[in-house]
Amino acid sequence: xxxxxxxxxxxxxxxxxxxxxxxxxxxxxxxxxxxxxxxxxxxxxxxxxxxxxxxxxxxxxxxxxxxxxxxxxxxxxxxxxxxxxxxxxxxxxxxxxxxxxxxxxxxxxxxxxxxxxxxxxxxxxxxxxxxxxxxxxxxxxxxxxxxxxxxxxxxxxxxxxxxxxxxxxxxxxxxxxxxxxxxxxxxxxxxxxxxxxxxxxxxxxxxxxxxxxxxxxxxxxxxxxxxxxxxxxxxxxxxxxxxxxxxxxxxxxxxxxxxxxxxxxxxxxxxxxxxxxxxxxxxxxxxxxxxxxxxxxxxxxxxxxxxxxxxxxxxxxxxxxxxxxxxxxxxxxxxxxxxxxxxxxxxxxxxxxxxxxxxxxxxxxxxxxxxxxxxxxxxxxxxxxxxxxxxxxxxxxxxxxxxxxxxxxxxxxxxxxxxxxxxxxxxxxxxxxxxxxxxxxxxxxxxxxxxxxxxxxxxxxxxxxxxxxxxxxxxxxxxxxxxxxxxxxxxxxxxxxxxxxxxxxxxxxxxxxxxxxxxxxxxxxxxxxxxxxxxxxxxxxxxxxxxxxxxxxxxxxxxxxxxxxxxxxxxxxxxxxxxxxxxxxxxxxxxxxxxxxxxxxxxxxxxxxxxxxxxxxxxxxxxxxxxxxxxxxxxxxxxxxxxxxxxxxxxxxxxxxxxxxxxxxxxxxxxxxxxxxxxxxxxxxxxxxxxxxxxxxxxxxxxxxxxxxxxxxxxxxxxxxxxxxxxxxxxxxxxxxxxxxxxxxxxxxxxxxxxxxxxxxxxxxxxxxxxxxxxxxxxxxxxxxxxxxxxxxxxxxxxxxxxxxxxxxxxxxxxxxxxxxxxxxxxxxxxxxxxxxxxxxxxxxxxxxxxxxxxxxxxxxxxxxxxxxxxxxxxxxxxxxxxxxxxxxxxxxxxxxxxxxxxxxxxxxxxxxxxxxxxxxxx
Numbered sequence: 001x002x003x004x005x006x007x008x009x010x011x012x013x014x015x016x017x018x019x020x021x022x023x024x025x026x027x028x029x030x031x032x033x034x035x036x037x038x039x040x041x042x043x044x045x046x047x048x049x050x051x052x053x054x055x056x057x058x059x060x061x062x063x064x065x066x067x068x069x070x071x072x073x074x075x076x077x078x079x080x081x082x083x084x085x086x087x088x089x090x091x092x093x094x095x096x097x098x099x100x101x102x103x104x105x106x107x108x109x110x111x112x113x114x115x116x117x118x119x120x121x122x123x124x125x126x127x128x129x130x131x132x133x134x135x136x137x138x139x140x141x142x143x144x145x146x147x148x149x150x151x152x153x154x155x156x157x158x159x160x161x162x163x164x165x166x167x168x169x170x171x172x173x174x175x176x177x178x179x180x181x182x183x184x185x186x187x188x189x190x191x192x193x194x195x196x197x198x199x200x201x202x203x204x205x206x207x208x209x210x211x212x213x214x215x216x217x218x219x220x221x222x223x224x225x226x227x228x229x230x231x232x233x234x235x236x237x238x239x240x241x242x243x244x245x246x247x248x249x250x251x252x253x254x255x256x257x258x259x260x261x262x263x264x265x266x267x268x269x270x271x272x273x274x275x276x277x278x279x280x281x282x283x284x285x286x287x288x289x290x291x292x293x294x295x296x297x298x299x300x301x302x303x304x305x306x307x308x309x310x311x312x313x314x315x316x317x318x319x320x321x322x323x324x325x326x327x328x329x330x331x332x333x334x335x336x337x338x339x340x341x342x343x344x345x346x347x348x349x350x351x352x353x354x355x356x357x358x359x360x361x362x363x364x365x366x367x368x369x370x371x372x373x374x375x376x377x378x379x380x381x382x383x384x385x386x387x388x389x390x391x392x393x394x395x396x397x398x399x400x401x402x403x404x405x406x407x408x409x410x411x412x413x414x415x416x417x418x419x420x421x422x423x424x425x426x427x428x429x430x431x432x433x434x435x436x437x438x439x440x441x442x443x444x445x446x447x448x449x450x451x452x453x454x455x456x457x458x459x460x461x462x463x464x465x466x467x468x469x470x471x472x473x474x475x476x477x478x479x480x481x482x483x484x485x486x487x488x489x490x491x492x493x494x495x496x497x498x499x500x501x502x503x504x505x506x507x508x509x510x511x512x513x514x515x516x517x518x519x520x521x522x523x524x525x526x527x528x529x530x531x532x533x534x535x536x537x538x539x540x541x542x543x544x545x546x547x548x549x550x551x552x553x554x555x556x557x558x559x560x561x562x563x564x565x566x567x568x569x570x571x572x573x574x575x576x577x578x579x580x581x582x583x584x585x586x587x588x589x590x591x592x593x594x595x596x597x598x599x600x601x602x603x604x605x606x607x608x609x610x611x612x613x614x615x616x617x618x619x620x621x622x623x624x625x626x627x628x629x630x631x632x633x634x635x636x637x638x639x640x641x642x643x644x645x646x647x648x649x650x651x652x653x654x655x656x657x658x659x660x661x662x663x664x665x666x667x668x669x670x671x672x673x674x675x676x677x678x679x680x681x682x683x684x685x686x687x688x689x690x691x692x693x694x695x696x697x698x699x700x701x702x703x704x705x706x707x708x709x710x711x712x713x714x715x716x717x718x719x720x721x722x723x724x725x726x727x728x729x730x731x732x733x734x735x736x737x738x739x740x741x742x743x744x745x746x747x748x749x750x751x752x753x754x755x756x757x758x759x760x761x762x763x764x765x766x767x768x769x770x771x772x773x774x775x776x777x778x779x780x781x782x783x784x785x786x787x788x789x790x791x792x793x794x795x796x797x798x799x800x801x802x803x804x805x806x807x808x809x810x811x812x813x814x815x816x817x818x819x820x821x822x823x824x825x826x827x828x829x830x831x832x833x834x835x836x837x838x839x840x841x842x843x844x845x846x847x848x849x850x851x852x853x854x855x856x857x858x859x860x861x862x863x864x865x866x867x868x869x870x871x872x873x874x875x876x877x878x879x880x881x882x883x884x885x886x887x888x889x890x891x892x893x894x895x896x897x898x899x900x901x902x903x904x905x906x907x908x909x910x911x912x913x914x915x916x917x918x919x920x921x922x923x
Contacts, residue, residue, distance in 0.1 A: 222566065
């Protein structure tokens, strides 16, 4: 029965099912077959055998006529006799013999809804006001109007859109897409209708007279990873980029695992391989290169949209003017010099004869009469040669390293490698006394294709590359290392690295110095009057150097001009083909843009582009778009969607816990004009949402995941909320909205350990207020995402993610106790307790407890914290070093008026408060 599709009625009834006749239906024979190898579902693939009751259910269905039904999610939502969230919930609970729980306390409810709408806890003043009036509707409206609302809801959209500040893959270079992130925040705060929110992100560039904002919105489609590594195949990764782009759209807007049809028809849903590539074609008409292509100064790849910045644009225009004027000066100098007669002269070189020679790994170095040095004897795999020399020149502009062929080495070459080559991986000069010379450019008369001359003076531990020659090793070559500035002669230590490996050591070489102004090597073909004028005449060179400086200055300014990656259609659309088994290099049948055939058709006569796709998705008759959107809103508020698998509404996803409620919400969403704030308000105003989250053991046993909604939501806070809450209650939170990403505290050297770029400090921590901005502004490097967030289950954002897993690990507790962010927040919360909490220990602890939990401690809780304070106070009095170390955490200044020992003790109390389960949990 291989290849049989039981979800296709005609095929199933032809091969496996006879309606009304279970005895003749082969499917039942296979389900009940005693042989594991022949039984369905296949045991060898790890599938469990159907239970007797499941098999009986299928048999009963066949007896009743085997009536086929379309999967629930692919049918347009229908209206119900009920018209209220609580009525749907109560009806389901009644069937289960349950009822709703009592309402949460006012403090619990305000704390819950504050996190759900703004991602931050309520302030003491907001809590006092609500405790006094109980005006919940007013509190909800205040929260929905807060600019913090857009920041909270943007986080979940950034996960879905796989937003990051780098391109991904191993090299993971930077890009600038935060203008798109800020667009998302603003769209939420303005309550942009969801149909427009979807349309502008999918196809804002195709809207009539598209605005700057609408073009920025299309960055949604450009957030995918881009492989910019050398050696990657552009066509292959162009295909990967499009697959990611359209799979993300399928998941985010339709809840479909459309990517599963890349190589063949979807195994479980009616998405054909042809459907996949027709949908793919909507996203295949962007002028981009699979491996990135040229980047602008912001690391962005075409198509790129320049963003306005009046101040920088004015500076760039001034810089362009200076370049134009200097170019005219250079032309004048060249015209004048061409009339002069000049003779050619090569630089004068003076050979240095070392006083001392040393090999680190046992080679024998000897000095020849002509000043050359020969390496013989032991041939280590790698080596460092050290020479002590007296430079005869009073002024030095460059060093020359000559590679001299010698019959003693393979193929008569100048190196000891098996092929007669040596590889110079380091040239370092140190003045007597320890000062290293600042060396500049490296040039050579010849080199192998693999040579990286610059690495000779700027080596990298992980990349042992440098200068070698190829293919003719039996002729002399030389390289020149210029000094950045003219230096005085004297005693020097010169180190030459031979760290390529494989015994590729320098065999015979000689070192000279010069004081000539232009020491670089010039090939014989270049020894002409014009070459001399252009390259070596001082007046011309000075003018050229000034032009180069001004051009560099112009580039530096232009690279600061902000930009963002966007969508832009090609004038001539690309052809799209069905790729055999998904392989980029195996095109088959040509296809045109289209939508999955089992859903509603595209409008008649519509141009098949992304804008038409967006209109199709937001058609009120579409069965998926509104359902998927409201389900994710419900998931955010209750911790789980009405459909648990928010990423999969197909046949392999979970069925809705309340299907009629899901349809009701979807229809109301459309009827409201896709008003997201109104939908959130409707849900949080329901009695179902306002229930206490406290559960009896019997209720937990019957409904452990709260799918029946017999109690309020109780879930751990998202990673961003945990950090933002600590900053907020400590008084550290900086509430600036938008702008470039920031780099808060993270373990030293983390990026460097996981990077292919060595000997550079890659993560430069932010300073001042930027350390305390909300977590959604944290710089997101895909290969090393923020550890303070991933510890609490934030995704890597390499791919689309519409729901985060929730874990409880010891590492989370260790982070809350020891991460610099939380230790500093504890210190600042302790300062608030001492300055604002009153004069007594009990009053101060109550104040801090209320800030962290939105309630006062019980008598027993207060007693535990007081005892802990006294114990730590005694310990810190006895250990001044421990006190100082604790209070050093973080860059925020310490309040000097407070006693250090007492502050340290209060800091430990504050740390306990920020670690409470109640504090990091929405309940």
